[in-house]
Amino acid sequence: MAQAYETRQRLCEAHGWSEDQVELVPVLASGDKVLDRPLAEIGGKALWTKELDFWLHEGRIDASVHSMKDVETLRPEALVIAAILPRADTADRLVGATSVKDIPTGSTVGTSAPRRAAQLLHARPDCKVVSFRGNVATRLSKLEKGEADCTLLASAGLDRLGEDEVGVRLDPESWLPAPAQGAIGIECRADDGQTRSLLAAINHAPSHHALMAERALLKALGGNCHSPIAMLTTAHEDVLALRCALFSPDGVERIEATHSGLAEDLAWVAAMGEDLMARLTPGMVPHFGHHDN
Numbered sequence: 001m002a003q004a005y006e007t008r009q010r011l012c013e014a015h016g017w018s019e020d021q022v023e024l025v026p027v028l029a030s031g032d033k034v035l036d037r038p039l040a041e042i043g044g045k046a047l048w049t050k051e052l053d054f055w056l057h058e059g060r061i062d063a064s065v066h067s068m069k070d071v072e073t074l075r076p077e078a079l080v081i082a083a084i085l086p087r088a089d090t091a092d093r094l095v096g097a098t099s100v101k102d103i104p105t106g107s108t109v110g111t112s113a114p115r116r117a118a119q120l121l122h123a124r125p126d127c128k129v130v131s132f133r134g135n136v137a138t139r140l141s142k143l144e145k146g147e148a149d150c151t152l153l154a155s156a157g158l159d160r161l162g163e164d165e166v167g168v169r170l171d172p173e174s175w176l177p178a179p180a181q182g183a184i185g186i187e188c189r190a191d192d193g194q195t196r197s198l199l200a201a202i203n204h205a206p207s208h209h210a211l212m213a214e215r216a217l218l219k220a221l222g223g224n225c226h227s228p229i230a231m232l233t234t235a236h237e238d239v240l241a242l243r244c245a246l247f248s249p250d251g252v253e254r255i256e257a258t259h260s261g262l263a264e265d266l267a268w269v270a271a272m273g274e275d276l277m278a279r280l281t282p283g284m285v286p287h288f289g290h291h292d293n
Contacts, residue, residue, distance in 0.1 A: 004065045028051070048066070048071070056188065063199060078189060078191070079187050082188045084184070084203060088159060088160070090182040091169050091175070094150060094151075094167055095168075108150075109127050109129050110132030111131075117129040119175065119228070120152070122247060122254055155167075178229075183207060186202075214233060219273075220269060220272070244257055248283030
């Protein structure tokens with residue numbers, strides 16, 4: 001809802017509307033209903049989009065607001081990502097310790113994200129990972145109840161909820177973020193020219209370019225919600241540099257590559273995907289090259 005409020009505010013500012021000219025329609029996603037099992041077990045990222053897609057398809061809403069980190073790589077052709085808002089902080093924050101290296105030996109870390117789990121175990125094989133699902137408040141309360149010693153959360157999500165004092169920010173250069181982390185996207189029907197043009201006014205081109213590069217690499221890797229993938233995009237004018245690390249789920253195996261190219265022509269991203277796929281270690285192979293979600 002915080003993301004929807006931001007979208008409405010930007011639309012009103014761009015078009016000179018009052019807030020009552022944009023109706024916010026809360027839709028409870030399946031992903032919010034089942035919190036006791038990992039996302040990958042119950043249907044993957046589509047759990048965050050299928051209700052919204054259906055409402056768009058039926059014309060009950062004109063646009064849907066997504067955290068782009070939670071949107072599947074392959075989307076219905078009838079829909080289009082019409083706008084990406086200016087991207088927020090891409091970093092993760094560590095809650096419960098002052099740094100990854102200062103987590104006490106043998107600690108339990110709560111996360112349901114394969115990337116966070118693998119990255120943590122790569123840096124700290126002495127730690128144990130336990131599954132943590134739910135929104136920010138749920139996860140922080142699990143931590144308070146002692147279900148884990150530490151957890152990892154997206155800086156952007158905490159900031160949007162006014163929790164900017166919570167946790168320690170991990171430098172994205174050394175602790176690579178998730179693909180699309182910190183980005184809000186707005187989708188609409190591809191054939192709805194009026195909504196597309198209204199949304200174009202709030203599209204942030206640099207963020208959109210970075211997002212499309214990261215999603216193109218995810219597609220090239222056949223990444224899904226089981227795949228431990230970390231990425232960081234930096235832009236210099238119209239050239240993007242994309243850095244990616246892949247892990248085995250246990251964190252033991254890790255490979256990395258950095259490629260760069262034009263934001264307008266992402267052919268280089270496919271080549272980067274091929275390079276990484278050719279270098280997959282045996283422990284990684286089962287977790288890439290699938291497009292089931």
